[in-house]
Amino acid sequence: MGLWIGAPGFGAVDAFKVTTDQTIDPSSLEQIIAQVFARAKAQNNDQKAIALYEYVHHTLFHWAYPTEPAPQTIGPLKAINVYGWSLCGGQHTVLKALYETAGWPCRYVGWSSPAHTTIEVNYDGRWHYLDVFLKCYFWAKDRSHLASQEELAADPTLVLDAVKHGRAAREHLCCGDRPEDVISGVRSRRVVGDSKGWGSVTWRDQGYSPLLRLPSGASLRLDWGAEPGGFAVRGKPPQHSCGIKDFRADPVFGPVAEHYGPRNWSNGRLIYAPDFNRSADVAELELTHAEARAGQLVARGGLGSALIKLPLPYVYVQAVPTAKFSGGEGRLLLSVDAGKTWSACSSGQTNTAVRQRYELWLKAEFTVALAELKLEALVEHNRCALPYLVVGTNRVSVSAQPDPLPEGVALLVRYGYQEATVPDPTKRTRWDGAGITYGPPKIVAQEITRLPAQFDIVVAGNTPPKMLFLERAVKAR
Known part of the structure; x- marks a missing residue:
């Protein structure tokens, strides 16, 4: 017969989350949707569809389909939290999961010229085309709605004149794809309909939760950087195949992403x-x-x-x-x-x-x-899913289960970052990491004995800081 000292679980915390009032909590599809809509102040369905498209664009980059040994699978939340990349069908499966969870029907639409997997989403009584892989969507000429692929095929000027008339996405075809390819694609389209995922990405996660469980005596530090060879998949190092094209001309995403070079894997300990x-x-x-x-x-x-x-x-x-x-x-x-x-x-x-x-x-x-x-x-x-800091006051929230915490246990949260300044942020048109002056590394540490907990981190500088790490620990006291 075994001799037990305490019961397993008395020294651990579950669902240990650190979130901020400026970023998105990726712990569930429902949470992502609610916070994306709120942060974007989206009022109508077109605005909501664009906000979710933007979230996936900021979170995932172009690379091969991530794969894992059977019976493990990769669903939308794992793609967001762990890997941060996929090809067109995988990225659109993540976007499709968000749209469907928001209550909108979706369908896969395949192209043959060029070969490409897209989706369309249905709301307000019509289909709409948003392509997070090519980075494009197109407003109708009267700006009453986002156009469908059928509309684009019937009137190519919806695509060709979109930038000139202000009807294109902010990051329109930023990775180098051509408007003519979009026209050719929608004309070669075939409606596939619904499917339980695409490529290696399943329509929902199976046997995976993004919630962290840590025992007393453990710490998890997630870095914004990558260690050489520190990726889990077999084969070539995962890195955005288009360099920094996805953010170098983007005044929204560029200032956040430029500190780290082309998007790739990130490591932690x-x-x-x-x-x-x-x-x-x-x-x-x-x-x-x-x-x-x-x-x-x-x-x-x-x-x-x-x-x-x-x-x-x-x-x-x-x-x-x-x-x-x-x-x-x-x-x-x-x-x-x-x-x-x-x-x-x-x-x-x-x-x-x-x-x-x-x-x-x-x-x-x-x-x-x-x-x-x-x-x-x-x-x-995936560093792009982490709760980064911005210039000004960041309200940090910490939650875990059980609440109250186990007797004799405290939580420790540490943020590491460097404040950043540029000569004149209003005159910048390119975000490639050039011309930035960084302050010394700063570490903010907070010990938490009561839940839920909140604290503020005030960040100086005139452009978003360079994030170094986020650490969560459970310790005896």
């Missing part, structure tokens, strides 16, 4: 290092034939073991488990399939079996005592 003297840190461990004593986990009545489950909403790239055993022998075991299978792993050695997995379980077995257990893991995420 999970560190789990429990203190066995802290009851909150021990509480989340599943102990068998073991107990906490004098800062160690001590075996009783046979082989002792300690199991920690570390699921994440961000994909693992690699992990380094470490253990120190006292007075006897021990070993480390790793599972990436919720404990169905286990493999031995070496302390202090990089383990790549976790690559493209989300459910990491680490077990230490010991004959006498476990003096130290630690895991440091590299994860991948």
